[in-house]
Structures are given as structure tokens and as C-alpha cells.
Amino acid sequence: MTQTDKKNVIIFASGSGSNAQRLLEYFEHHPHIRVAALFSNNPNAYALKRAETFHVPALLFNREEFYKSDRVLQQLAAFKPALIVLAGFLWLVPQQLLQAYPNKIINIHPALLPKYGGKGMHGQHVHAAVLAAGEQESGITIHLIDEEYDKGEFILQERCPVLPQDTPEQLGARVLELEHRCLPLVVEQLLTRQPQA
């Protein structure tokens, strides 16, 4: 397989991008898959810097461009994405993008959906809600996306314990570790599985 035959993964990230970092590391020398670009809606996202460190194009867009133009769609098309991964991306994906890439956009969420999902449920808000509810376990969900926040067919759920003295930060760190472990493997599996006969 030549460099140009590799399958292109595109990351969307709004913040720190530690999951993006894991994907960039895992696929840096992968024989069949590469991270081709990182898109962000946030000029201050540290994720943009992480992409640059790996010499991966980092593209920025604003709300107008995302929801009212086809600029992002056109930029994406140039990379011929095999898979788009929302890794801490906090805006709802518009219909035109969903239609352009059916079953090719996945999201990672730091809880066991369908609980603790939806608008505003991200980062420490999720872990604080899990603790407030007295849950004994939490975890991650990797799922296909649709037109609602944190909905769509599940691909993987993994669990971890909630410990009695946990703060949102401590629980968040445990969940993030699980995300880092699982996300590259799920992406790899999705892109290397044989088509069903």
C-alpha cells in the first residue's frame, strides 16, 4: 500500500485534544491509516497545535462557515475522508455533513449513554452529574452520530468504577484514560474490517 492508498481519518476537536493526540501518535507510522487533517471551531484549541506538531494540516472554521456555507464540506472533500472522528468536538454537526458522510462520522462521549448525554453535557459537567446521581460505574461510549447531540448507533461502550471519594476531576481522569486506550483501536477496527459478504 502506498502513502496515497492509506485511508484518511479526519479529526474534529474543540479543545485540548488529548484524544486527537492519541490518534496522531497511534497512526503516525500506521501502514494503512493516517490522520489527514484536524478541523476545529476554536482558534484557541490546543488540539490545533498538536496537529501541527505532527505536520498534519490544522483547519479552523467559524459558526457562519460551518452552518451557512459549504466551505467545510469542500475542504473535507479534498481529503477524501474514510472516517471522521469527533474527539471533544462541541458543536452539533449540520445535516449536509451527515448526508455527505453517512455512517462515517463517529463521536466519543465520556459517559455511558444514553445517560449523561445531550447539549451541555461535556467535560466535567458529565462527571459531576454522574457523581451527583450516586452512580457506581461510569465509562465511555463511541457511537455513530446523527442529527441530535450524543445519539446514534453505539459502536463500543467500556466501563470503569466510580470510587466513593471521587471528585469530578478524578473520575474524569479515569474515564479519559479509557478513551485514550479505546479510541485508536475502534478507529483501526472500523477501517480495517472486511466488508460483509
Ligand code: GAR
Ligand atoms: C473527552 O472526554 C470527550 O469524550 C468529550 O470531551 C473530552 C475531550 O477531551 N466529549 C464530549 O463530552 C462530547 N459530548 P480531549 O480534548 O482531551 O480529547
